[in-house]
Amino acid sequence: MRIGEVARQAGVSVDTVRFYERRGVVPAAERRPSGYRIFDAGVVERIRLAKGLQELGLTLDEVVDALAAHDAGGATCDSERWRLEAVVERLEAKMAQLSKARDAAVAGLRDCRAGHCRFTQTPPR
Incomplete structure (x- = not known):
């Protein structure tokens, strides 16, 4: 072929x-x-x-x-199960990381809507 x-x-x-x-x-x-x-x-x-x-x-x-x-x-399924267990652990860690990033973005958006935008603050000297 x-x-x-x-x-x-x-x-x-x-x-x-x-x-x-x-x-x-x-x-x-x-x-x-x-x-x-x-x-x-x-x-x-x-x-x-x-x-x-x-x-x-x-x-x-x-x-x-x-x-x-x-x-x-x-x-066999028994001998290879660890591969999927590792994938699930990796995905759960990534989901926790994404959830934390989402929470930070939501907080930033909430602050921005309240007039406290993080993007316009003058950095400390």
Whole structure:
């Protein structure tokens, strides 16, 4: 299967397929004498799996690591659960950070509406 067909079926760009190949998400494609990449049909499902893992919040490095564990043959829900636990912890920390930033912005807006705008105060000398 040529790269354009892989990209179309996987719902990604050709550049994404090339990037995934460079990063080890998909195995390196065979090359024809013309230089065209020829991929196994299973690459489409692998790209879909990788995209799905990224949508769950895994980084690309984490996706590569998870796929390597899968390829080694020992990956189970029990052995891989820690990956999603780490994602949940990371997301909860980010949500707490965003909530704190939102609270500060709301307070700033409230002050601004009351005539105490933080943007117009003269800095101390």
